[in-house]
Amino acid sequence: MVKVIPFKAVRPTRAIVGLVAARPYESYTVDERESRMDYNPYSFLHIVNPGYKYDQVITGEERYRLVRNRYMEFKEDGIFIQDKTPSFYAYKIVNRHGQIFNGIIAATSAEDYENDIIKKHEDTLAQREEIFKSYLQTVGFNAEPVLLTYPDNDVIAKIIQEAQKGYAEFEFTMTYRDTHYLWKIDDKETITTIQNEFKKMGTVYIADGHHRSSSSYLLYKDEKDKNPNHTGEESYNFFMSYLIPESDLVIHEFSRLIKDLNGLTKEEFLIKLDGIYRIENRGMMPYHPSKQHHFSMYLDGEFYSLYLRKSLYKFNTALDELDAQLLYKTVLQPILGINDLRNDNRISYVNGRHEIVTIKSSVDSGEFKVGFGMIPATVEQIKHIADEGLKMPPKSTYILPKLRSGITIYEY
Incomplete structure (x- = not known):
């Protein structure tokens, strides 16, 4: 039984989402990162590379604290806003090759990861897990979902199709010519239907993001052990995922x-x-x-x-x-x-x-x-x-x- 829950996402405003969105930090060369930050004050790279502001390379806990500061500044300046009601998010990507990916952004269960309901196929490095766990504990947010895949499901597919008939919260194209769309799903009946469909599934599989999911699991274990009033519903019990049907997944060698x-x-x-x-x-x-x-x-x-x-x-x-x-x-x-x-x-x-x-x-x-x-x-x-x-x-x-x-x- 797979558990997914809606959450109140923090999101860029519609006007600047294309300027905020960034590839993972490590995928840029140093010159690429600096160029993007030189000319784009809204890039998410400013948050994850806070030393740029001081022309310094900052590492470890000091960097994590500054990441938290930059993030709070983005919220204070109205670059980020938080949804008022817990929602699922229908998310669509159309890449430059014409490939289309449709899925749902949701919070998924660390306990499901522990119980092998969320299944893994790659080894992770313990050192990287611990580093990212410490990062999450200090900054207090996760900004890149784990990619999970589930067996094709007609009910979920129809819900996504219906959501896409409405007003898209986002519609923007990146420099790689991938176009991204997002729709909120906050109707309680629809949310329950989505959750029930996932409950019928025995497993889902990590497609990409093994270190992010394993670090989130370590965070869950730490916070659970420290909390004498642990209920299982605290935010640390979950991590953000983008769930797409198996037929949408594209695998290269x-x-x-x-x-x-x-x-x-x-x-x-x-x-x-x-x-x-x-x-x-x-x-x-x-x-x-x-x-x-x-x-x-x-x-x-x-x-x-x-x-x-x-x-x-x-x-x-x-x-x-x-x-x-x-x-x-x-x-x-x-x-x-x-x-x-x-x-x-x-x-x-x-x-x-x-x-x-x-x-x-x-x-x-x-x-x-x-x-x-x-x-x-x-x-x-x-x-x-x-x-x-x-x-x-x-x-x-x-x-x-x-x-x-x-x-x-x-x-x-």
Whole structure:
């Protein structure tokens, strides 16, 4: 039984929401961040980078306190306003490729996360969890929802469609040419219907935002332990999520770029690969695999196709079937000597939307020695891995939609 509740979102005013909304802080280069803050006083980046005001790099608890100050200033100046009644929010994104994402922004339960009703498929780093938990405790708000996905539901889809016939609270386009729309759903009967439909679901799945959700869970545990009058309805029991149906989720792969052949010559490397893959030289013609367990490879100015010799590899779990895991277990670890996919500086990742061009140019430049491409994972694969309690390797999926910060804010 999945629990969702409406909440009183803090939101930018309609006139400036497009100026406030920002990509996640880490996705900008330093020059991009500074340029946006130089020319846009409303950007949410001013809140999360408070040291800009003093031309200082500020870290730790001091930074968190200043983030809180900047946020309160945005509220005091009327840049942010808070809804008067708890609401769900129908949210629609139309990206520049014509892909459409429809869903509901709601508060979801930390207890559901604890009980594996909200299922995970990626490992998280304990240090990052603790850092973000401390951040949330100090600043008192969360400005970027976790992306969750649920089985397609006709009742919820119809409610979203009906909401979209009304007046949109927001309608704005970002520089990436993604257009965003938001509608309030505050009718009590409709809210109850939405909650009842989610109650019928046994599980929902994290698509993107594993660290945000795990940090919110740690916050919940801390605050619950400190509160002798804990009821389960306090704001810290929940975290903000954008829930979309599985059919709306778009999954791209991440390709792998490797800086060297682990001391092997090209010929030695190909001979080792031949032990588990059937290899075809495709020459200069760009090649992208079309089937699971097939890979593309770019090496020394030529493309290759790699077909797994299935008799030599055992598929015992859902994780074994995942191509990112398969490549790791058959090539990256045993042949190229890459054990730590998260921290080894010999490996880099390219999201699948740009993979062939980026792989070729990166290898041709000499920065990398070899690149590998694969087809994307499916929603069903992700669900099966999560259901078995397993975790995917880092950078296994590049999932759309990508959300913006500062559009709806959940206060603790």
